[in-house]
Amino acid sequence: MTDAPSDADKPAHSQALLAQVTALPPLPGVYRYFDAQGQVLYVGKARNLKKRVSSYFQKNHDGTRIGHMVSRIVRMETTVVRSEAEALLLENNLIKTLNPKFNILFRDDKSYPYLKITGTRETYRTAGALPVPSLAFPRMAYYRGVVDRRHSYYGPYPSAWAVKESITLLQKVFRLRTCEDTVFTNRTRPCLLYQIKRCSGPCVDLVDSEDYGRDVAAAERFLRGETQQVLDELEMRMMAHADRLEFEQAAEIRNQMSALSRVLHQQAMESASDRDVDILAVRVLGGKACVNLAMVRGGRHLGDRPYFPAHVDDATQIDEGLGTEGGASPVAGADPLERVHVRVLEAFIAQHYLGTALPHTLVTSHAVSKALMEALTEQNGARVHAVHQPREHRRAWLDMAQKNAEIALARLLAEEGSQQARTRALAEALGLPDDNxxxxxxxxxxxxxxxxxxxxxxxxxxxxxxxxxxxxxxxxxxxxxxxxxxxxxxxxxxxxxxxxxxxxxxxxxxxxxxxxxxxxxxxxxxxxxxxxxxxxxxxxxxxxxxxxxxxxxxxxxxxxxxxxxxxxxxxxxxxxxxxxxxxxxxxxxxxxxxxxxxxxxxxxxxxxxxxxxxxxxxxxxxxxxxxxxxxRTGGSKLEDIPGVGPKKRARLLQRFGGVRGVAAASVEDLATVDGISAELADAIYRALR
Structure with a gap:
């Protein structure tokens, strides 16, 4: 019979910390552990704070990752919430902002690119009446940043390459312009894109705004996945031109339909039933993990992107040491590697979709907890469900995502192995210790x-x-x-x-x-x-x-x-x-x-x-x-000077022609600028010298 661990075997913690643990309520919440330097060690959630946190300090964790972490805890913070779903969202929000040492952590990178079609929300419907030609003929563009309600955005796309590939596709079929407005308004003859039939030449009035607007509308429907409707409309337009004996125009639309049919044939991963879906596959090997995210938007498979988390070993061993709370994992009884896959996948879903819009359907390589999906549904305001064992085209999507996750992880391990080989070679060449x-x-x-x-x-x-x-x-x-x-x-x-x-x-x-x-x-x-x-x-x-x-x-x-x-x-x-x-x-x-x-x-x-x-x-x-x-520009920038805001800075630069001119001006000259007092002029003069 094994004796219970004595008090001497347990890490020494302050009485204040242990008293705080004892006083915790049996309610859902989030806890944070800190070390002596104030660094965050771990962020966790619990359905029962008292029971969960007590398990860290009542058990003997010597010789394990969790024991190493617990021995460094000197301070704790807790937050009580209303539900387990709210605790899950708060936990992952804190993980992203605090970067704790022992949590599975994904780098926060949601700066996805979009395909933008300018001005279509308000302008193209009345394009013929607009005085500015560039607004009458919307352009396609690659875009990354804050959205503007005046424009239409399609995506997100997993990579810049995917956006540019879609722009090339739309150029072939709908021949929309991609040039900047300054170029568009100053053209006197069509560019090369018109010559190779990638643009209809609106810059030199080779297409009227009404026909161009129809092409824009068709392109938008195609991006939304309404491909059959686009083909039906093109066929109707072609037949109308033929009835009016306008055979050249009918031939142009026929070529457009042929190009679109070729595109749809090449898009093997297309689906008419699924409009917006994210496919997530996880692979763990050699202490490293990869989550591959593939995106389907408007029924079109747009490509994928791999993500590599940090602290996988530490976090999973801590979870294993404490055991799982009820409902935390649908595979609690599975083998340890399977549980690691699920934990990594759940961490990615919680952190990646936190505070952002997400599709209503997630196709996943492993089953994820109901609590996580309930939290995402609560955040999204609409039901989000995960499909673990998909069929038909969803199965093809998931198989491809799993294969890409394996390839990306193998590449990472090969690169790290190469770097480790270099480190060992240098240690051997210089006689450095190679034991660690x-x-x-x-x-x-x-x-x-x-x-x-x-x-x-x-x-x-x-x-x-x-x-x-x-x-x-x-x-x-x-x-x-x-x-x-x-x-x-x-x-x-x-x-x-x-x-x-x-x-x-x-x-x-x-x-x-x-x-x-x-x-x-x-x-x-x-x-x-x-x-x-x-x-x-x-x-x-x-x-x-x-x-x-x-x-x-x-x-x-x-x-x-x-x-x-x-x-x-x-x-x-x-x-x-x-x-x-x-x-x-x-x-x-x-x-x-x-x-x-x-x-x-x-x-x-x-x-x-x-x-x-x-x-x-x-x-x-x-x-x-x-x-x-x-x-060379005066040592201190204008924006660093207290009292000089954007308007005053603009007036100074306009008056003196730049920062060098401002730096060369006297206090009296500076004070002549509207809004610049004598005291502020003196401060600017001294700051720029």
Whole structure:
């Protein structure tokens, strides 16, 4: 018989936190856990807050992901709601905004493109009476952004390619214009699109507004899926022209019908019964997951897009450790991998469709919970249902989505495997520890300026087998001789590692002070070793490798800085250009006296070094250019000056011809502009200097 875990086996939590857990009500709600630094660890929902939250602190979770998370909890917040559906919506809203470390998290990317037909809501019905020709002839366009009620929008499409493919299709069949209004109003002869029969030439009056309006209406019906009605109307128009012996016009419509028939034949995934449907397939493999979203709009399959969530292992193991609440998963008794698939799919549906319109039908590769569909129905204001085992054309859609999810996940794993192979190759080439390559951290520095102007240093970070953009840093370099790259490198290394070195020394001093003395008045060597290996508790840690873009000169400067700070010289590696500065001939230069190393032009280790070095160079160049542009336009932008709003800014720019003119103006000149007081003129004058 196994004994219950003793209090000593459980993580230590404050009495205030445990009292808060005890006082929770048995009501539905959402809970959030925080660590000592105030970072959100986990967001969860519960039908019974007291029962669910208590299970974290009453059980022994040692040696598991959930145990690791629970040991870091120092604070908790809860919100009581009216229903489980409301809790689910709030949970996923918080997950998207707080980015907790242990939840399945999908990047919020709903910026889908649309196909726009301009002005059709109000203008094309009365186009013949409109004074502006461009409004009488609506145009098709690719669009991404906020919608305007004056125009019609069709989609969303999963990719820009899908929109442009649809525009090409409509050009072939309905010959609508795609040119900008400024081009349209200034044409004197038809463009190439008219010559290749992709446009009817409204810019030079080769089609009247009434006929063009009919083509626009037919195109819109086609986009809504009313293809048979479009064909019937074209046939009627063709027969009417033939009855009037207008055989050229009848032939044009016949060609239009033929083009549309070919399009419908090629659109193998078309359905007359399903207008708007989303198809979702999930695939989990190797600790990674992919959800493939395919879209059907107006009965036409528009393509798909893969999504890759973060924290899959952590979140699913925490869920497994706690067990499932009633109704949380329709496959609670299934095998663990099946439950992971369902959790990933439910997380995607909840986060992706939160706060946005969605189709009434979702075709899914796995069954999802009724509570989730009820929450989406409540949000949407109309019933949303999920089809788990579809038939006929829906089955074909789902099979295709599943295949694409497998392909996308295999590609991701191959890319990550290649990057991991590069990391291992570099570790082997430089003799770095390879027992935990997932935590290998490389920082790379580069200096950029233009003839000494706007000098900036960049620091980029490579960790967990990929570039960590959120940890990049730029440093403005001041107080050096313009163009002195060595002084710039010295300054950035001192600023980057000075605080870390100071924290390391303080940590070592505390460890030595607390160590018991030996009989020979010397501290215990084990304690000394532990102190020397100590790291600062907060802030950035020392990397395993410091790359500098340069040869002996830059490496020598880095060595001086590290000697001054008391840091390990073996961390420094310089990337020296090879003969003729050719790519692939770079050599590695070491600060600790080791001989140069040439890795070989096809070396995986050199590929990784070049990738990190090039990213540091790119990051430094973009920062330098932005800084230089700011300096050359007066240092401070007008919009940053308190009291200068859009209207006053427009008046200033109009009066003085631009920011440079405003910067060159005197206080008296600035005060002559309408709305600019003497005090504000003085503030503008000082801010731009």
């Amino acid at each position: 390559l997932d935590e290998l951290r490389i920082e790379c520095f580069d200096i950029s300026h233009t003839a000494g102007e706007s000098t900036q240093a960049s620091c980029v970070v490579f960790e967990a087998h990929k570039m960590q953009n959120s940890q990049y840093r730029r440093y403005n370099i001041d107080g050096i001789t313009p163009g002195d790259d060595y002084a710039a490198m010295r300054q950035v290394l001192l600023r980057r590692y000075g605080r870390i070195a100071e924290a390391l020394r303080a940590e070592q001093g505390e460890a030595l002070a607390e160590a018991p003395e030996r009989s020979d008045d010397a501290p215990d060597p084990a304690v000394v070793a532990a102190a020397e290996s100590a790291e600062p508790p907060k802030g950035p840690r020392m990397p395993d490798l410091v790359l500098v873009d340069g040869g002996k000169g830059q490496v020598s400067m880095a060595r001086e800085v590290f000697q001054q700070l008391g840091l390990d010289l073996a961390l420094i590696v310089g990337v020296e250009k090879g003969e003729g500065r050719k790519v692939g001939l770079e050599e590695l230069v070491f600060a600790d006296g080791r001989p140069k190393v040439y890795l070989g032009h096809d070396s995986a280790a050199l590929m990784l070094v070049a990738q990190i070095r090039d990213e540091a160079h790119r990051f430094a160049i973009t920062g330098m250019r932005a800084q230089r542009a700011k300096v």
